[in-house]
Amino acid sequence: MDFIYKKVTLDYSPVFSILIPSWNNLDYLKCVVNSIRKNSYYKHQIIVHINEGNDGSEEWVLAQEDIGYTKSSQNSGVCYGFNAASHLAVAEYLVFIDDDMYLCPDWDFFLFEEIANQKDDKWCISGTMIEGFDKGNVCVIADKNYGNHPSEFDEDKFLAEYATYPKEDWNGSQWYPMVLPTFVYRAVGGLSIEFFPGMYSDPDFMIKLWHYGIRYYKGIGKSRVYHFASRSTGRVKRNDGRTEFILKWGLSSNTFFKNYLKIGPKFLGVLPNPEENFMLKLKKKIDRWKVKFKTKPIDIS
Structure with missing residues (x-):
């Protein structure tokens, strides 16, 4: 698999370096980039990772003077995509977004305020x-x-209504757009x-951050x-991530989200380490048992 890249020299200091992996999704890519240009409060660095790019994505990005990019000749997935693009980042903070998003006015103002x-x-x-x-x-x-x-x-209707929906700040940040320090x-x-x-x-990635010492995971309701939801994952052979996660960390992602990140409710503040009580130890053991005794499908091809 070949990787190439294009750097862009900026005449300003960006607040965020925004990373966008894209796999032959040109219509969505144009939309998200245009929303960043139109609706951002601050100036940012935009970096796209192009997977394959046989839909004209590379040609379009090359024509944009303000976008840097990395490219893999085959679909390298989101892990390689974000990692490759991050090497071109110059801002103090990284933002991760999917290419099938439209960013609302001042989305970045509320994040940077936090x-x-x-x-x-x-x-x-x-x-x-x-x-x-x-x-x-x-x-x-x-x-x-x-x-x-x-x-x-329906952009006009959306812009007239998006801010009217109530939403408190919530706990357990793991959804995009996501921002964290570049050094982290x-x-x-x-x-x-x-x-x-x-x-x-x-x-x-969230549990890696936890082991690194992060205890502040917050979702901002106003951003x-x-x-x-363009369903790019339907085009790939999916890895068995659930099993891989349990084998790597000794618990399921569900156990981690419920007992460590406490994802979902109103923001709880800095999170404590969970009490390693009998129920949590039992839940982890059950998670590992499910992998150990997992029945492998029979190949009848």
């Missing part, structure tokens, strides 16, 4: 997604459909490439994005 209030230099902060469906994710403003593709996106990302080694093409790489 960053400015930090007393520690290790934290993880997210914006809040607005989605057109309800999958039971309490961190999301759900069932607000403004279109499934940029060509049908590099200190933990970025996303783990053993989770290629990417299933469960986000929970893995909002519309998430088209």
Whole structure:
């Protein structure tokens, strides 16, 4: 797999370096980049990782004077994608977003406002997604459909309504857009490439941050994005991330989210280490048993 890159020299100091992996999703990529240009309060560095790029993505990015990029000749997944793009980052803070998002006005202002209030230099902060469906994710403003593709996106109606939906700051940041200090990302080694093409790489990254000492995981209710949910994962052979996570960490991602990150409710503040009581130890043992006694599917091909 070949990797190439293009650096862009900026005549300003960006507040964020925004990383966007994209796999033959040009319509969505144009939409998210345009929303960054249109709706950001501050100036940022935009870096795209192009997977394959056989839909014209590379040609389009090359024509943009303000976008740097890395490229892999084949689909390298989100782990390689974010990691490769991060090497071109020059800002103090990294922002991770998917290419199928539309960033709302002042999305960055509210994130940076929270960053400015930090007393520690290790934290993880997210914006809040607005989605057109309800999958039971309490961190999301759900069932607000403004279109499934940029060509049908009702931008005017969305901009008139997106800020009217109530949403408190929430606990357990792990959804995009996500911002954290650049040095933290590099200190933990970025996303783990053993989770290629990417299933469960986000929970893995969160537990790596936990082991690095981060205890401040906050979702900002006022920082909002519309998430088209373009289903790129349907085009790849999915890795068994759930099993890989348990084998690596000795517990399931569900156990980690519920007992460590406490993801979902109103923001709880700095998180304590969970009490290693009987129930938590039993839950971890059950997680490991499920992997140990997992029945392998029979290959009848």
